[in-house]
Amino acid sequence: MLWQLVLTALAIGAAYYRWSRRRLYQLKAEIPGLPNNNPIFGIALKFIGNSEGMTDPAAIELVSKTCLVKDEFTMKYFRTAIGNGSIFAPVNIWHLRRKINSPFYSLKNLNKIVPQFDTQSAIMVDLMKAEVGRGDFSIWDYITTYTFDSVGESAIGTKLNSQGNPDHYxxxxxxxxxxxxxxxxxxxxxxxxxxxxSLPVYKEFQKHLEGANELLEETIKNKRTEIRENKNAKKTDWSIFLDVIIESSGGMNNGYSDMELREEIMVMMVAGSDTSATGVCFTAVLLSRYPEVQERVHLELLEVFGDSDRAVTAEDLPRLKYLEAVFKESLRLYPPVPIVAREVRSDLVLPSGATLVDGTSVMINIWGAHRNPAYWGHDAEQFRPERFLDGALRHPAQFVPFSYSVRNCIGQTYAMLSAKTALANLLRRYHLLPPAGARADDLQRPLPVKFDIMMKAADGFAVRIEERKTI
Structure with missing residues (x-):
């Protein structure tokens, strides 16, 4: 008798669960191509193991403008490392922090930082000389330390010198x-x-996180001391992110707490470094595969710089139009963040007529949108930078490597200036070649990729280099 009651209760519970989710099942039936899901884990099991393994711009625009809450499933794990830093923060925290952080990211201010990008990327290409004639190597190791040093200098005003010390703590x-x-x-x-x-990995995670936090907290403490001691002698240095957000959040007494400062610096260190590095590395690999594109970039560099070794300036970068088109085409084919997820807090009717119901999460498929032939043409899968010189895009949300609308990446201009500076110095100095032994037909195939904090090349961005001239 007891078992009958238990089974009856379970059956009633299952029926109610199914009934309460009836609108979700209806939505699934309206959207073609959705995979069958596990009753407990949904489609999460499809992401287990091998890490290699909404594309309509009108829908992307609507969801991006309407659904500002980022999917809690992934955000809660990022917050274990970064806290409520603006990228990962709930809407009520993000909205205010974006306003506070935005003065740093004005184009006028970022142009003042270009000399830092030039200095750090000059160090990068000098160090890379060790790879000339040595065969395949991972260009990631050089690019990621360049972006880390650049971000360190502009975030906290400190020369971290990770390029000279790749094991920097x-x-x-x-x-x-x-x-x-x-x-x-x-x-x-x-x-x-x-x-x-309960696992050893958690202890390891906490050890690294606490070590990073201690270093950043020491930096913040020193900065506050410096400001107090020089309050009448030194104005805010708007080229240093930490100085800017202390000032714009309300100053020493009424602004960000030490924890809030640390969270925002951590966001910049992670997003500013990894996003730029990933974009530059994909661009370098693609240029190694397409020598005719690389040659056109080099001709443009000769037009701007001649045969000189002078520094890259903020005035030079707008003139590098083809290089920018190449970088954008790389971001189109290989966006560092290929999907973003948002939570639907009230029913939303898509342009297709399907209704996203309250309580669902929706993935914006940036990878798919960037390869949608309805907007990019029959050659959407091909690497063709000229498409960014052919005129305006058909829809503003068809190219969204930094997400879209008000919750897009605030640092996208920073990333663009950093990437163009690094690529200009790299390609003025070296000729990029594909890995030794790579077959011609293999070089025309899509790059194998894997999931990390960003999407990256599965082979670690392998290339070879030859020196264009001796300096």
């Missing part, structure tokens, strides 16, 4: 934490805190 600590967060997201059995916190 802050670099390795942040890198380790983000890798562990990405790995946890891909392994559903690690999602429950009661499980994760």
């Amino acid at each position: 802050l670099l390795r600590a942040i890198d380790a934490c983000t890798h562990m967060v990405a790995k946890r997201i891909l392994q559903p059995w690690l999602h429950p805190n009661i499980v994760y916190k």
Whole structure:
């Protein structure tokens, strides 16, 4: 009798669960191509193991402008490392922090930082000389330390010198934490805190996180001391992010707390470094595969710089139109963040007529949108930078490597200036070649990719280089 009651209760519970989700099942039936899901994990099991493995711009525009809440499923894991930093923060926190952070990211202000990008990328190409004639190597190792040093200098006003010391503790600590967060997201059995916190990986994660936080907190403490001691002698340095957000958040007494400052610096260190590095590396690999495109870039560089070794300036960068088109085409084919997820808080009717119902999460498929032939043409899968010189795009949301609308990446101009400066110095100095032994037909195929904190090349961005001239 007891078992009958239990089975009856379970049947009633299952029926109610199904009935309460009836609108979700109706939505699934209206959207073609959705995979069958597991009754417990949904489609999460499809992300287990191998990490290699909404495309309509009108729909992307509507969802991006309407659904500002980022999907809690992934955000909560990123917050274990970064807290409520603006990219990952709930809407009520993000909205105010974006206003506070925005003065730093004005074009006028960022142009003052270009000399930092030039100096750090000059160090990068000098160090890269060791790879000339040595065969295949991972260009990632050079680009990521360049972006880390650049971001360090503009975020906290400190020369971190990770290019001279690739084992720099802050670099390795942040890198380790983000890798562990990405790995946890891909392994559903690690999602429950009661499980994760009982494992050795949690202790390792906490060790790296606490070490990074201690270094940043020491930097913040020193900055506050410096401001107090020089309050009548020194104005805010608007080329240093930390100085700007202390001032724009309300000053020493009424502004960001130390924790809030640390969270925003951590966001900049992670997003500003990894996004730029990933974009530059994909661009370098594609240029190694398409020598005719690389040659056209080099001719443009000769037009702007001649045969000189002078520094790249903010005035030079707008003239590098073809280089910018190449970088954008790389971001189109290989966006560092290929999908973003948003939560639907009230029913939303898509242009297709399907209704996203309250309580669902929706993935914006940036990868798919960037390869949608209805907007990019029959050659959408091909690397053709000229498409960004052919005129305006058909829809503003068809190219969204930095997301779209008010919750897009505030640092996209920063990333563009950093990337163009680094690529200009790299290509003035070196000729990029594909890995030795690569067959011609293989070089025309899409690059194998994997999921990390950003999407990256599975082979670590392997290239070869030859020196164009001796300096």
